[in-house]
Amino acid sequence: xxxxxxxxxxGALLLLALxxxxxxxxWMYLKPKPEAAHPGSFGAIAMSTDSGIYGAxxxxxDPDTAIERARSECTRSGGANCIxxxxxxxxxxSLVTSGHAHQSYVVTDSxxxxxxxFGLAQCQASGAxxxxxxxxxxxxxx
Numbered sequence: 001x002x003x004x005x006x007x008x009x010x011g012a013l014l015l016l017a018l019x020x021x022x023x024x025x026x027w028m029y030l031k032p033k034p035e036a037a038h039p040g041s042f043g044a045i046a047m048s049t050d051s052g053i054y055g056a057x058x059x060x061x062d063p064d065t066a067i068e069r070a071r072s073e074c075t076r077s078g079g080a081n082c083i084x085x086x087x088x089x090x091x092x093x094s095l096v097t098s099g100h101a102h103q104s105y106v107v108t109d110s111x112x113x114x115x116x117x118f119g120l121a122q123c124q125a126s127g128a129x130x131x132x133x134x135x136x137x138x139x140x141x142x
Contacts, residue, residue, distance in 0.1 A: 043088040043139035044070035045095050045106055048079030052104065054095055054134060055082065059141040063087055066139075088139035094119045095135040098128035112136040 040061030047054040055073025060066035067084050074082035085106040086093045092112035096105040096119030105122045109115035116136045123131035 039141050040066075041088075041090040041139045042066040043093065043137060044084055045086045045088075045093055045135060046070035046074040046079075046082045047085050047095070047104060047106075048074055048082050050080050051078070052097060052099070052102075053077050053079030053082075054085075055079065056095070056135045056137060058088070058137045058139055063089065090139055092136070092138040094133055096120055096123045096131055097134050098123050098126070098131050100130050101126060101128040103128060112138050 039059035042060040042063045042065070043056070043058035044063070044066040045054060045056050046067070053074060055070045055075070055077060057066045057069035057073060060069065067087060070084065071082045085095065085104070086108055088108060091108050091110055092115050093106060093108045094112060094116040096107070096116065097103070101123075103123065103126060105119040107115045107119040107122070109118060113136070116133045120131050120133065
């Protein structure tokens with residue numbers, strides 16, 4: 001009788017510990033998570049005038065960081081003398097290039113597709129037949 005009572009008390013404690021572990025694990029998994037940081041509204045496009053290699057950055061909280069990142073992306077891709085072609089703040093931009101004409105067109109607009117369309121139109125109006133949208137994004141991303 002006494003052995004059975006010890007077994008039932010031990011079983012109840014074990015069941016209580018198991019319930020506590022499951023509850024704790026569920027709480028850790030389902031507890032409200034802190035909101036992810038919102039992307040910033042600044043972006044930039046940098047390009048090497050020597051080679052046509054470019055770098056882009058978006059989602060930054062200040063223009064200097066976006067500009068520095070775009071330059072470093074340009075340099076990391078192999079560009080030399082990378083200069084900023086556009087700095088974005090809450091708007092969108094596109095980079096359109098023509099290899100044969102050695103031209104680049106950077107256009108900003110409130111819509112990235114509209115910016116790309118304007119850039120293509122400018123490139124094609126120059127007589128270039130190989131116009132290509134290289135980059136299109138908004139300062140806050142996407």
